[in-house]
Amino acid sequence: MIDDLLELTEENQSFQGLGLIRSAQLGQTKKGDPFYNVSFAKGKKEIPVKIWSDQIEGREEEVKEILQEGSVIFIEGDTSKFRDQLQMTARAFRKADDHEYTLGDFLETAPEPIGSMQEELNEYLEEIVDPLVKEIVSSIYERYKKPFSQYPAAVKNHHSFIGGLLYHTVCMIRLGKDICTRYPTINPDFIIGGIVLHDAAKVLEYTDAIAPQYSMPGEFIGHISMSSMLVDREKERILREREEKLTALEQEAVYHLQHCILSHHGKTEWGSPVEPKSLEAHIIHLIDMIDSRVNMIDRGLAEAEEGAFTNVFPLGKLYKPYSK
Structure with missing residues (x-):
């Protein structure tokens, strides 16, 4: 019998222990019976759990109350494999008592300290030369600094952990600054500013x-459009305080900053309202792809067998080399 989720590695294992509910979705079988798909986690470890109708019928409201996202529950269950992925079927479950756990033990966090990443990001903001771009970007970041430093960069797949948004942003700027040193035609202001704000509204989307x-608002509008809206609101605030119009160059800078945000998914079919039309916008899109893919692959192969191919959703089969 295994009592630590981190030790579940193969099918036909029995488990009795605690885990965090990252998501719980009510579904229905072809026969019309209710069931739950639960994402059960501890730190980086996450396993899908099926809770079938025999565990639900007659206690629907109680089960709904227990299976709340962000709650820690106790599960008894058995593991199996489905499409090469480990999963578990629950035999019994209950809400965990407060004295049974410390929430921090079940949360995955960024691999670098939040404080040091905040300091690093503040240094990057100071490097922005254009005063209007600097004011807009810094003001938005300062307003949302606390959630920006705590929220994930995605609900699942990449950087989906505490501090993931900040970590993703800092890693992207590191890449962007290195690229800027190699190609002098790039304007670093829009690389730094565009990266800081490209996912900023995820603090509103989640x-x-x-x-x-x-x-x-996340469902209706989405973080890309909302991030651009934050820039527009900041511009309007500045105009009210100035009581004068922006110059032509200043207005262009605002449009360019918004464009870097609006185009960072690269293609309209990938969710971008517009496609990249500047050097900086193209670079931000490519850096975003690199950093998200590296994180997705690293996490997907973290517990995979060396010298074998493993399914990593949504990228398909990936090979993990032998370590040296």
Whole structure:
């Protein structure tokens, strides 16, 4: 019998222990019976759990109350494999008592300290030369600094952990600054500013940092458009304080900053309202792809067998080389 989720590695293992609910979705079988798909986690370890109708019928409201995202529960279950992925079927479950756990033990966090990344990002903001771009970017970051430093960069797949948004942003700027040193035609202001703001509205798109789901504005509008809206609101604030119009160059800078945000997914079919039309916008899109893919692959292969191919959703089969 295994009591630590981190020790579940193969099928036909029995488990009795605690885990964090990252998501719980109610479904229905072809026969019309209810069941739950639960994402059960501890730190980096996450395993899908099936809770079938025999565990639900007659206690629907109680089960709904227990299976709340962000809650820690106790599960008894058995592991199996489905499409080469480990999963578990619950035999019994209950809400964990407060004295049974420390929440921090079940949360995955960024691999670098939050404080040091905040300091690093502040240094990058100071490097922005254009005063208007600097004011807009710095003001938005300062307003949302706390959630920006706690929220994940995605609900799943990449950087989906506490501090993931900040870590993703800092890693992208590191790459961007290195590229700037190699190609002198790049304007670093828009690389730094565009990267800081490209995902900024994820603090509005998601409901919380621990077990994030999509908020109403997140569903209706999405972080890309909302991030651009934050820039526009900041520009309007500056205009009210100035009581004068922007110069032509200043207005162009605002449009360019918004464009870097709006085009960072690269293609309209990938969610970008517009496609990249500047050097800086293309670079930000490519850096975003690199950093998200590296994180997705590293996490997907973390517990994979060396010298073998493993399915990593949504990228398909990937090979993990033998370590030296």
